[in-house]
Amino acid sequence: MTNTKPLLKIRDLQIDGISDETRSRIINKVSLDLYPGEVLGLIGESGAGKSTLGLAGMGFTRDGCEIVGGSIEFDGIDLVNSPLEKRRRLLGSRIAYVAQSAAASFNPSHKIMYQHTEAPVFHRKFSRIDAETDAINLYRRLRLPQPEMIGFRYPHQLSGGQLQRAMTAMAMSCRPDLIIFDEPTTALDVTTQIEVLSAIRDIVEQFSTAAIYITHDLAVVAQMADRIKVLLRGDEVEENTTRSMLKSPRESYTKSLWAVRSFERKQKPPAKTGATPVISLKNVTAAYAKNDPVVRDVSFDIHAGRTVAVVGESGSGKSTTARCITGLLPPLTGSISFDGTALPPDYRQRSNEQLRQMQMIYQMADTALNPRKKIGEIIGRPVEFYLGLTGREKRQRVEELLAQIELEPTEFIDRYPAEISGGQKQRIGIARALAAEPKFIICDEVTSALDQLVAEGILRLLTDLQDKMQLSFMLITHDLSTVRAIADEVVVMKDGIVVESGPKNDMFTPPHHAYTDLLLSSVPNMDPDWLDNLLASRGADNIGDAAIEKMNKN
């Protein structure tokens, strides 16, 4: 492959970001070569400059970014200095882009087909009729259901996984030489992700398109890429072929990325029979609209000092169950008891003492912290509200709490949430929950918005706190590696029903319920042959949405 000319050649690229009068280097002298038909994986944590580098491959920079040095050459064409008109002729026809959120990238008021054919007609590659026939062909290859019909629907009528595949088809519409995939599966459930992954890989291979695949998930990139480049804060860490990179990473940063997945805490012994659970759900059924229950007949117990993981894909009723427990959504039938006494169904009827005992940590730390309040006020409020501390005592307690979540008190107490990083925000969310001195904390997808290294830190913190304070956690997640890391018991939910529950170790050893099996088998492994083996053993029809449909029929 090395004897051919590279399709995309980036040399010493430097990109600056300008925000609020300060200039910061986003990409610092990164070079890359991409040969025809090759897939390059770009990985790194958020802020590493993956997306910026990916977009630069199209000669494009986002608002507020500026190329200050280096060169970008696509098939001998200089993308930095050539006029806009010349670049425009390349984009869409020879270089295409697949964005992270297909749902946000499609125009909601046009049908899929109209948007699909726009580029080929504009670039005069195909007539509209030919482009439509070709689109149907592509939909079939990407295994979209009803390929003849699906293009004539509006984006909101498709599921997230289907949209992402339709977007890939759209990128293929002009048969480009290069496609840039920017985290195409990050927003999807594991079971859907695998379907999209196999579809993308197939089509890229069939047309031998070169691709840049941007992601923060190592296991995903292991399936997709021929070569991997690791980025850290705008600098290149290392680059190697996928297999040798996975086998023997050279740099310590890469090694630390690889090691994250190995964090696993031992399962605690089950609680004594007869012990009063901290939280106990009995036959809870809840609905937002009458006669259409979202959660049906859910029962499980959470014991003191234990972590119960509630697993399932989006829409399975995990968060609704949590809303029932907190009292935001009073259940239609069934009861929830705390330490043996039944709780009033509506949070407004609960006493402050009952409210204090039960706290919540949210998925999106950005919206969970009031942006107009300082950290000290955010954590100080529950201290003042529940414990009645004011003035110096309150400040002292806030400082203690900050120390507990491993943040330097004097440095953070007077900052606003916008001035700290995502992982630190999540820690503040934990401190706010701890400030009430609760017995039970609901963790709603606490790590899913975070990078793997940061997420691991949060998980370690949670387990440490649990050991120190005998806290009980309800861990809502769709990420099975999180479950493996810290859970003691697992509850698997699907369509509002508990399909399986039990201790963690039992859950990860067969036999499983068919759905649990699908969930477990859909979690990507670091093994680059994993996807091939899986497809060989299960067949293309037995993964993702297709498998769930089959399951529902039976």
Place this chain on the structure above:
Amino acid sequence: MTGTSGLIWLACVIAMSLLLRPIGRRVPIAQIQHACTGMSLGGAFGYSIAIATIYLMWWLYFVKELIFFQWFVQGVIGLGIAGYLFRLAGQHFGTDSSRKMFRQMPVTAALGIIIIIGYAIMSIFADWLAPYGQAEIFAKVNVLPGGNPDLGGDPAHLLGTDQIGRDLLSRLIYGGQNTVGIAFITTCLAFLIGTFFGFLAAALGGWFDQALSRIVDMLMSIPQLIFALLLMTIASAWAGSEKWLLTIYMVLIIAVLDATRVFRLSRAVGMNIVVMDFFEAAKLRGENMSYLIFKEILPNAFAPLLAEFGLRFCFVFLTIASLSFLGVGIQPPLADWGTMVKDLAQFINFAVFSPLTAALPLMAAGAIALLTVAVNFVVDWMLHRASGLRE
């Protein structure tokens, strides 16, 4: 200007737009050559009109009767320089954050702030600034503005006098006090009512929100000015001979009518905030309603509300001026810009014979327009800042 000369002008502009590009390409300056090469005919036409307008303004500047135009040009240039200097001063003095604010401020916003400060000073110190009292009557009536005795002016009355001999400069200054002051109080009142109920509706939801929103819809469905006029007629019957009471009624009526718009906005903004997780966390903590509204919602809604305040102020101000123009607003002998426009309105008919006479009602109208423009400059800037902060 007669019809034929207008046509000649138009012909000149078209000819210029045709010639602009070939001439421009021969100018030995690279940038102009470049611009002219890429220019469309429409663009050339636009530039030609701009050149013609600048020439026309240059000519008008030296026409003796149009002293107002001279003042206007001087005013715009002067205020522009003042705004620039104000911004420059802000960039070098004050705290780090205020300096940063001034660095990112457009000149228009600085200009707007200067004008607003000017109006505020004028209104607050009206008693010291105005040469005469607002109801003082002089022997000379209908003195033309400009202060030039050759053109029918009087140096003692720089802006002239009205039909019954009141000094217009003094009335303009006092009118600011009345109109701007009352508009400010009314807007504050409208915001108190509107935001309180808006946030309450957003936080409580359910039937309370429905009931309140439908009442507001009902009030909004009636054209505002007509409705205000109707209510003012009723109020004037209640007030009887107590003229000051009528002003208070007016403040209340406009405040309630404008509060409906504020309610709509604050409810919408509040709705976006109550679905946030931090609001849910506060609710689950067991906080009471006043904490939720004042500590959780209000600080986050501050930017859009402030922007709306500026805009709403303009509308209230214009409503008061309109009501006064219609005769039910601020009552004589108190000066007010709306009434001044109304009283002098018939002079606009003299524009063809004597531009200076026609300028009489336009002064008060110009005062209204200038403040409205200034407030909008500032509001635009604040909206921009608010949207930038939210990201």
